[in-house]
Amino acid sequence: MKVLVIGGDGYCGWATALYLSDHGYEVGILDNLVRRHWDQQLCVETLTPIAPIQQRLRKWHELTGKKIDLFIGDINDYDFLIRSLRQFEPEAIVHFGEQRSAPFSMIDREHAVMTQTNNVVGNLNLLFAMKEEFPDTHLVKLGTMGEYGTPNIDIEEGYIEINHNGRTDTLPYPKQPGSFYHLSKVHDSHNIHFACKIWGLRATDLNQGVVYGVHTDQTRRDEMLINRLDYDGVFGTALNRFCIQAAIGHPLTVYGKGGQTRGFLDIRDTVRCIEIAVNNPANSGEFRVFNQFTEMFSVGDLALMVEKAGKHVGLDVEINHLDNPRVELEEHYFNAQNTKLKDLGLEPHNLEESLLDSLINVAQHYKDRVDETQILPKVSWRRD
Ligand code: NAD
Numbered sequence: 001m002k003v004l005v006i007g008g009d010g011y012c013g014w015a016t017a018l019y020l021s022d023h024g025y026e027v028g029i030l031d032n033l034v035r036r037h038w039d040q041q042l043c044v045e046t047l048t049p050i051a052p053i054q055q056r057l058r059k060w061h062e063l064t065g066k067k068i069d070l071f072i073g074d075i076n077d078y079d080f081l082i083r084s085l086r087q088f089e090p091e092a093i094v095h096f097g098e099q100r101s102a103p104f105s106m107i108d109r110e111h112a113v114m115t116q117t118n119n120v121v122g123n124l125n126l127l128f129a130m131k132e133e134f135p136d137t138h139l140v141k142l143g144t145m146g147e148y149g150t151p152n153i154d155i156e157e158g159y160i161e162i163n164h165n166g167r168t169d170t171l172p173y174p175k176q177p178g179s180f181y182h183l184s185k186v187h188d189s190h191n192i193h194f195a196c197k198i199w200g201l202r203a204t205d206l207n208q209g210v211v212y213g214v215h216t217d218q219t220r221r222d223e224m225l226i227n228r229l230d231y232d233g234v235f236g237t238a239l240n241r242f243c244i245q246a247a248i249g250h251p252l253t254v255y256g257k258g259g260q261t262r263g264f265l266d267i268r269d270t271v272r273c274i275e276i277a278v279n280n281p282a283n284s285g286e287f288r289v290f291n292q293f294t295e296m297f298s299v300g301d302l303a304l305m306v307e308k309a310g311k312h313v314g315l316d317v318e319i320n321h322l323d324n325p326r327v328e329l330e331e332h333y334f335n336a337q338n339t340k341l342k343d344l345g346l347e348p349h350n351l352e353e354s355l356l357d358s359l360i361n362v363a364q365h366y367k368d369r370v371d372e373t374q375i376l377p378k379v380s381w382r383r384d
């Protein structure tokens with residue numbers, strides 16, 4: 001099957017492209033490399049040294065004999081997008097190609113506008129391209145668990161049955177996102193749902209939790225294939241950041257009380273979830289939603305787990321509770337469903353001490369690349 005991975009130079013996209021290529025899919029990567037540009041603008045770098053995409057792909061070909069097509073350009077450029085689709089003729093499109101950092105989207109007006117324009121318009125271009133020439137192609141779109149926010153009731157997978165004044169309907173689950181980035185995902189979901197309804201497109205929205213880890217069986221084959229691992233206050237995410245902080249002896253940065261609970265998953269499960277979605281396409285006209293995470297943790301619990309794993313490898317880990325730069329509940333109910341991907345065959349890698357040990361080891365290996373001035377959060381959600 002031919003699968004186009006949009007955003008295939010990024011953290012989830014690179015791991016997915018290699019995994020699918022390794023498992024016999026014909027893979028193309030489309031990416032405008034803008035993430036590398038944003039890193040430069042913010043003066044941050046991934047902990048792990050990532051090679052240019054062309055060299056990564058050459059090495060993959062050298063090691064496996066498999067070729068991955070490369071389309072460098074922006075999905076906001078409709079001519080480029082449609083030309084690439086005509087050339088590649090994908091049967092499935094996996095769309096990772098968005099600005100994905102909540103703090104980045106909260107820096108100022110420009111970054112909020114840029115995030116929503118990049119994400120919403122890019123996704124809309126894709127929907128129109130599919131309607132015009134690829135109406136049967138399956139769109140697998142990365143959404144986020146953060147679309148739901150933290151309601152005081154159980155979170156369902158996309159839809160909820162509501163009984164109101166004696167009548168019943170199954171409706172989209174209410175959305176209460178916590179940043180202009182997370183809001184962009186809500187806007188995308190609405191646009192995709194509408195496009196499925198009016199044009200009969202087929203789409204799966206994967207509401208993914210926070211991803212952790214770095215290696216997959218494919219990216220570990222050669223240092224030239226290594227994946228990015230962000231640790232800075234803008235693009236770094238909770239557990240990855242904590243492991244890197246532990247490795248360099250920086251106190252762990254728990255924001256506020258630390259009771260914020262989220263869904264998490266190992267990057268080895270991200271790639272498998274994409275394969276499952278691709279292998280089981282939505283029906284024509286169907287907007288299907290899966291919650292893509294394997295376990296729920298509070299950030300405070302994660303910090304304690306990293307402290308314990310640190311002890312195990314001889315590190316003395318300190319936990320700090322910083323003033324929370326975000327506006328979010330720090331103690332709340334959180335219970336989300338995640339059965340649909342498991343029903344289709346996902347066998348989760350649960351978070352184990354061995355994974356934390358190995359992440360801390362990777363971080364220790366590259367610790368000379370860490371810029372400590374980039375660890376504390378600098379972006380505030382508040383007015384002043
Ligand atoms: P990333 O920043 O590492 O990768 C995104 C890639 O998309 C980059 O290579 C970037 O250059 C490319 N891109 C961005 N805008 C583009 C455009 N207009 N045209 C072409 N390419 C473009 O991000 P990631 O962590 O791999 O996340 C991938 C997707 O998964 C995102 O949509 C994100 O919202 C979602 N997601 C990520 C996580 C996580 O923990 N990393 C969790 C849940 C959901």
Ligand code: USQ
Pocket residue numbers: 100101102103143144145146147208209210211235236237238239241253254255256258260262263299326328
């Ligand atoms: N947090 C800390 N300390 C840190 C970093 C984060 O306490 O050093 C807290 C945050 O305040 C928040 C939680 O950890 O409560 C998660 O923050 P995060 O930065 O790990 O994740 P988030 O901003 O939600 O975004 C990440 C990805 C995004 C994806 C989302 C999935 O960057 O692309 O959509 O995870 S989810 O959180 O399920 O919405």
